[in-house]
Amino acid sequence: MVLLDPLTDESLLSNLKKRFNNNDIYTYIGSVVISINPYMMLPIYSLEKINAYRSCNLYELSPHIYAIADEAYRSLRDRDKDQCVLITGESGSGKTEASKLVMSYIAAVCGKGAEGKYMDIEFDFKGDPLGGVVSNYLLEKSRVVKRLKGERNFHIFYQLLAGGSPDLLSEYCLSFHFLYLHPILTVL
């Protein structure tokens, strides 16, 4: 995207929109990847894809979160430099999914199977895993009862409210009133 001419907010957004309409949800701006939540499963996450991105340079293949994960892992292994992948965006934009994708990529390339958990993996100087700790981390249970401003509750609640029968909603004590008006959801 840094090659856009002119590089303005409008050209940037229009480029992102064009790519998104083509199911290209990832776009590079320099070495940063912008990701747009597709809210549907695209066939872009698989072991084959992981193998394709493995040991390719950042710009060799289409932009992908796997390429960022690979760059971080290889810099750690080959240049012995601590790495940090910073994932930021508004509520619901896909940060948790992105962190899971980064972790599943690292788990696949270093031969440790784990998904959707916080993984603390220690590597030796050759990049081989020495050991680590896995803990449940990404399920923010506290959000069921209390959310910060701008945050949403779990999507399942909105989906249930949109499609669940009145009997089901009353069985789970779910109402829009609780999700939108009350910061505290008392009964679940």
Ligand SMILES: Nc1ncnc2c1ncn2[C@@H]1O[C@H](COP(=O)(O)OP(=O)(O)OP(=O)(O)O)[C@@H](O)[C@H]1O
């Ligand atoms: N890459 C993706 N492909 C398909 N669906 C996705 C992707 N990323 C996110 N989603 C969908 O969007 C939903 C919200 O994403 P996610 O929970 O990662 O957002 P978040 O940024 O972590 O939100 P919050 O800040 O509120 O915790 C997911 O439950 C999933 O349904």
